[in-house]
Amino acid sequence: MKSSEFLPADLAQLSALQPPDWGSLIPRFEYFISSPHCHPIKISEQGELVAIGTSILHADTAWLACVVVHAGHRKKGLGNAITEDLIANIDRTKFKTIYLDATEYGYPVYLKLGFEVETTYTHLRSTSNLQAASSSESIVPFEAHYLPQILAIDQHISGEDRSGVLSDFIDSALLYVADNQVLGFYIPGWGDGPIMAISEAAGAALIKRRVQDESAAVLPSDHIFAINYLNELSFQHYKLSRRMFLGEKRNWQPTGIYNRISGQLG
Numbered sequence: 001m002k003s004s005e006f007l008p009a010d011l012a013q014l015s016a017l018q019p020p021d022w023g024s025l026i027p028r029f030e031y032f033i034s035s036p037h038c039h040p041i042k043i044s045e046q047g048e049l050v051a052i053g054t055s056i057l058h059a060d061t062a063w064l065a066c067v068v069v070h071a072g073h074r075k076k077g078l079g080n081a082i083t084e085d086l087i088a089n090i091d092r093t094k095f096k097t098i099y100l101d102a103t104e105y106g107y108p109v110y111l112k113l114g115f116e117v118e119t120t121y122t123h124l125r126s127t128s129n130l131q132a133a134s135s136s137e138s139i140v141p142f143e144a145h146y147l148p149q150i151l152a153i154d155q156h157i158s159g160e161d162r163s164g165v166l167s168d169f170i171d172s173a174l175l176y177v178a179d180n181q182v183l184g185f186y187i188p189g190w191g192d193g194p195i196m197a198i199s200e201a202a203g204a205a206l207i208k209r210r211v212q213d214e215s216a217a218v219l220p221s222d223h224i225f226a227i228n229y230l231n232e233l234s235f236q237h238y239k240l241s242r243r244m245f246l247g248e249k250r251n252w253q254p255t256g257i258y259n260r261i262s263g264q265l266g
Contacts, residue, residue, distance in 0.1 A: 001078060003085040006040035006052060008033055013049040017068045028066055028264075029054075037164050039089055040066075043082055051078040055086050055098075056264060059161035061250070062090050064100040065264025079109045087113070087246070098246040101263035107242055115244040119220050119254060122227055123241065126215040128234040135212075136205040142173040142185075149182040150175070157196050157256030165265065174209060176202035184258070188213050191262030203258040204229055210259060211235075218263075220254035 006029065014025045032040040032054045040054035053067035064086050069078045083106075090098060101121060102110050142150075150170065151163045169190040176184040176197065184197025186206040193214050197203035207217075207229060217235055219226055220243070227237075241263065 001043055001076075001081040003041040003043050003051075003082055006033065006042045006054070010042055010049055010052075014052075017049060017052060017070050019068060025052075025066060025068070031168075032056075032066075035165070035168070039086075041082065041085060041089070043078055045073070051082045053082045053086050054264075055090055056165065057090070057095060058164065060095055061097045061099065061160045062095040063265055064098060065262075067100070067106060079106060080112070083109060083113060092247065096248045097250055100244055102242040102244050107244075110244050113246070115246045116249075118243045118245050118249075119222055120240045120242055121218050121260060122221045122237055123239045124217045124227070124230055124235040125238050126211070126234055127236050135209045136176070138176050138178055138202075139174050139186075139205060139209055140177055142171055142175060146175055146177070146182050150185050153182060153185065153198055153256075154196055156198070157253045159250040159252035162265070174206070176206055178202075186210055186259075187261075191265065192216075192218050192260055194261040195258035196256055197258050198256060200225055203256075207233070207258055218260050219257055220260075222254040223257065225255070226258050 011026055011029060014029060018025055029040060032038040037057050038054050042049055043051040050070045050073040054065050056063045056065055064083065067079065067083055087098065100110060147170065154166055155161055169187055172189060173185045173187045175182050183199045184195065184202030184206050186195045186209060187193065193210055195203060195206045195210060197206060203226060207226065211233055217230055
């Protein structure tokens with residue numbers, strides 16, 4: 001079960017591995033192939049794609065993402081094999097912490113490989129057709145001169161330098177700005193539609209703006225303020241997933257995440 005590089009020609013086979021409750025794998029792997037920050041791999045049997053996954057590399061941390069095994073090829077050790085290969089391809093002297101978000105299927109695999117649970121993510125869905133009020137006047141479109149502040153907020157909250165990947169998507173961001181200071185940002189259309197904020201006022205305003213676009217939300221279970229605010233907007237919990245790490249434990253601020261980027265970036 002030797003893995004190899006995931007190639008553009010492999011995109012045509014992704015539908016056979018598509019999890020029913022995920023967004024389409026195709027645009028994700030198109031990005032993974034094109035990005036210098038990503039290393040997507042595959043395992044094939046007789047020309048059939050049976051397992052996939054990628055690593056996403058930041059300054060000194062990494063995430064494992066989109067680890068999927070074909071439903072017809074489970075219980076063959078493929079999930080373990082491709083995860084081991086993803087880890088083996090990461091320079092552990094430079095990238096000292098590896099993260100992932102574990103599904104119920106993947107959780108036992110990652111435990112056996114040494115990953116530890118850091119926290120859980122609470123997944124919520126809207127239970128009504130509530131129309132949110134108009135956006136706060138403090139929410140403005142992205143402007144390039146705000147980029148250093150945005151990157152500083154993200155690094156403070158995540159505990160990671162994710163500037164390489166973040167810069168690929170930041171042009172579509174909406175910012176919460178007070179007295180020329182960025183207090184939070186929301187990026188519509190990227191992953192799960194992330195919101196990072198360093199004040200509750202900014203976070204709440206950006207949540208209210210985001211519910212105009214999205215009927216689901218995912219955020220750390222530790223973030224009681226944001227979960228309660230979403231409950232007031234008729235969002236209800238429906239499942240949990242586990243944020244796990246391998247290697248050095250890092251300081252991060254879960255209460256700064258008002259919606260995560262995705263399962264592949266936290």
